[in-house]
Amino acid sequence: PQSNPLPVLKDTEGQIIIPFRNGVVVITADEISLKEYSEVVSDGTGVWKDKIIDRDIEIKSSDIKDGGFKAPLAFQCEGIYPGLGYLMHGYNDPSVSKFIYLTDWSVSDGNSPNGGNGKSLIFSALKYLKDRVPNSPNGKGAFSFIDGDRWQSEGSSARFNITAKDVNEKTDVLVIDDTKPDWDAKAIFTHVTGDFTTESKGQTAIVIPSEVKPKIVVTSNHPPMGSGNSYDRRRITIHAGNYFKTKQQEGIE
Secondary structure (H helix, E strand, C coil): CCCCCCCCCCCEEEEEEEEEEEEEEEEEEEEEEEEEEHHCCCCCCCHHHHHHCCCCCCCCCHHHCCCCCCHHHHCEEEEEHHHHHHCCCCCCCCCCCCCCEEEEHHHHCCCCCCCCCCCCHHHHHHHHHCCCCCCCCCCCCCCEEEEEEEEEEEEEEEEEEEEEECCCCCCHHHEEEECCCCEEEEHHHHHHHHCCCCCCCCCCCECCCCCCCCCCEEEEEECCCCCCHHHHEEEEEEEEECCHHHHCCCCCC
């Protein structure tokens, strides 16, 4: 007889769930708590073994109150907290399908962008809380990184090849890293607003339903290309500030 798959514990609209070895971190708008598996997992649901982060965690009220690492980033990171929350949340609202465009603060001032503003630190923080297999090859951890140079412009059309090797149904966040000045977000519009379909390229293509597809982040040292409603309704722009660059120049950090 055919068996029915066991429903898997996952994020909901009002709740983020992060399973650790010693319990499940549950995040809502009102609190962050560590619960026993028996409090969260019912008889009718389960947790993927490779979704469990293989270390213990302790929730301290003082850490939540003081904000931990957030103080330095808060100096000049416009929109960083909503952006981090959006990427942490595995729930996809089809009416609010967005991608994050992470760039340097200096580009909004018309200065020459040259990086070094802590964008990689943001992903290090996210990976610490989300990635089941830190520093894993693409397709095995929560994060998948692909090179922005893979974007191809062909006349008036733009393509960005994302294969099943890059993304699968267990990928939480796809990072398109270090895109160039002429990178056009039209290349990923269908991935942002619909189901996530990979290119075949000699391998079996997969279609990830929109409700469980990965969130997308694009990083660049350049201002975003494109304007108008088609771009604005899909893009959240976050500027990484000059705090770390300034401190490095001063020899402090």
